[in-house]
Amino acid sequence: MERTFIAVKPDGVQRGLCGDIIKRFEARGFKLVAAKFIQASEEHMKNHYLDLKDMPFYGGLCKYMSSGPVFAMVWEGQSIVKLARMMMGETNPADSKPGSIRGDLCINIGRNIIHGSDTLENAKREVGLWFKAEEFVTYTPCTQTFLYE
Numbered sequence: 478m479e480r481t482f483i484a485v486k487p488d489g490v491q492r493g494l495c496g497d498i499i500k501r502f503e504a505r506g507f508k509l510v511a512a513k514f515i516q517a518s519e520e521h522m523k524n525h526y527l528d529l530k531d532m533p534f535y536g537g538l539c540k541y542m543s544s545g546p547v548f549a550m551v552w553e554g555q556s557i558v559k560l561a562r563m564m565m566g567e568t569n570p571a572d573s574k575p576g577s578i579r580g581d582l583c584i585n586i587g588r589n590i591i592h593g594s595d596t597l598e599n600a601k602r603e604v605g606l607w608f609k610a611e612e613f614v615t616y617t618p619c620t621q622t623f624l625y626e
């Protein structure tokens with residue numbers, strides 16, 4: 478089983494889209510293993526987006542991501558890193574197909590409502606950056622045997 482880090486960004490929180498986003502991951506069959514509603518510091522966001530430090534939008538992105546609360550989550554499931562990215566759509570909502578989260582719910586690349594780890598390696602790094610070991614809940618969903626062969 479893989480784990481990935483998903484966050485509803487401040488724009489998604491303000492627009493009341495947490496429920497819609499959580500619903501899609503639940504409906505797909507993925508398992509929520511950790512979640513918290515927090516306002517991250519700009520330093521934390523700079524670390525989170527370190528890969529993008531040379532991009533012109535890095536400063537504005539980190540400021541925006543720390544400007545209000547985010548809903549941070551860790552979801553678990555088979556191939557979830559790749560599948561979550563497909564559910565999200567493209568980075569630019571204008572290139573995202575209807576049916577995807579960004580294709581259904583937003584318009585602008587700088588206000589694309591959701592973050593999701595792009596590789597398994599980055600997922601591990603981001604999960605560790607946002608959550609401590611004691612914040613994970615261990616349980617077996619009753620649906621497990623009907624979701625996986």
Ligand SMILES: Nc1ncnc2c1ncn2[C@@H]1O[C@H](COP(=O)(O)OP(=O)(O)O)[C@@H](O)[C@H]1O
Pocket residue numbers: 529534538567568569586587588589591592593595
């Ligand atoms: N050209 C851009 N202009 C403004 N913001 C951008 C641009 N490209 C990316 N971003 C912002 O930076 C975030 C991180 O970029 P990236 O990791 O490339 O995309 P993704 O969130 O799809 O993984 C994007 O989700 C978006 O909010």
Ligand SMILES: [Mg+2]
Pocket residue numbers: 593595
């Ligand atoms: Mg990314």
